[in-house]
Amino acid sequence: MSQANSTVGTQRIERCFAALKAQNRPALVSFLTAGDPNPETSQRLLDGLPDAGVDIIELGMPFSDPMADGPAIQKAALRALDAGQTQAKTLAMVKRFREKNQHTPIVLMGYYNPIYCYGVERFLEDAREAGVDGLIVVDLPPEHDDELCTPAARHGIDFIRLATPTTDARRLPQVLERASGFIYYVSVAGVTGVGAATPESIERAVVDLKRHTQLPIGVGFGIRTPAQAASIGRFSDAVVVGSALVERIEHATTGDEAVEGVHGLARELADSVRRCREEETVS
Numbered sequence: 001m002s003q004a005n006s007t008v009g010t011q012r013i014e015r016c017f018a019a020l021k022a023q024n025r026p027a028l029v030s031f032l033t034a035g036d037p038n039p040e041t042s043q044r045l046l047d048g049l050p051d052a053g054v055d056i057i058e059l060g061m062p063f064s065d066p067m068a069d070g071p072a073i074q075k076a077a078l079r080a081l082d083a084g085q086t087q088a089k090t091l092a093m094v095k096r097f098r099e100k101n102q103h104t105p106i107v108l109m110g111y112y113n114p115i116y117c118y119g120v121e122r123f124l125e126d127a128r129e130a131g132v133d134g135l136i137v138v139d140l141p142p143e144h145d146d147e148l149c150t151p152a153a154r155h156g157i158d159f160i161r162l163a164t165p166t167t168d169a170r171r172l173p174q175v176l177e178r179a180s181g182f183i184y185y186v187s188v189a190g191v192t193g194v195g196a197a198t199p200e201s202i203e204r205a206v207v208d209l210k211r212h213t214q215l216p217i218g219v220g221f222g223i224r225t226p227a228q229a230a231s232i233g234r235f236s237d238a239v240v241v242g243s244a245l246v247e248r249i250e251h252a253t254t255g256d257e258a259v260e261g262v263h264g265l266a267r268e269l270a271d272s273v274r275r276c277r278e279e280e281t282v283s
Helices: 010-021 039-048 071-082 086-096 113-117 120-130 149-154 174-175 197-210 224-233 243-250 257-274 279-283
Strands: 027-033 057-060 106-108 136-137 161-163 183-186 217-218 238-241
Touching: 010 027, 027 039, 027 071, 027 113, 027 217, 027 243, 027 257, 039 086, 057 071, 057 086, 057 174, 071 086, 071 243, 086 113, 086 120, 113 120, 120 149, 174 257, 197 217, 197 224, 224 238, 224 257, 238 243, 238 257, 243 257
Parallel strands: 027 057, 027 238, 057 106, 106 136, 161 183, 183 217, 217 238
Antiparallel strands: none
16 A cells, blocks of 8 residues: 555545635535435435535445434435445445545445444455545444554544543543544434534533644534534534435435435535634624
């Protein structure tokens, strides 16, 4: 593995956040499940996200038991699996995306079981070759870094950690120790798409996290509207929206309607996030 290849993922995410910091705005991070509602529509959804204003893409790896996800993303995973989505097809989607887009970071998000079944080294090699920049694996705590986090670093793939409202001062150093790319702050103690904390409590948590790490802080879980995204974007480095986008797919009757709905909401979110700090810039 060449040095250039081993660092490509880290560079793409770092460059994204550096560019946005220079613009004094947060990143819009979108989540969609690979293969939902079917392979063709899913590829169209993925390919169109950057033009809709998305800065970083989280692509869910479908799994039959998504324990950290709420109803919307659970159903998305089942739709994708029913449509025949596999780990290999998910990586192939990223590879097709990279044929036209070499700058937008892509982070695969999901659970360890599908990666383990695929084979860790094989998965990391294929992910790097496809153009994956980072991983969020919600059921692998720091105690199991040797399973995936450390090997991912050798392949130049960032391992993005989750911090939650229940991550205490003793636990936090372990969470941050080998994290890279950015920190994903889970704003509610629960599953995706259900409930929301107050912006004030989230801001306090983000400020506290920034005392312990120089990595960017992205906030997700419970952010559904452009107004909520703007509110969180005023003090975070990234705003993550998933369930609200996935629900546009669930409620669509055709592939075209799904694409229009997802990209339309993404554009609204992007516009809101881009303008969320205008007042402080003027002042």
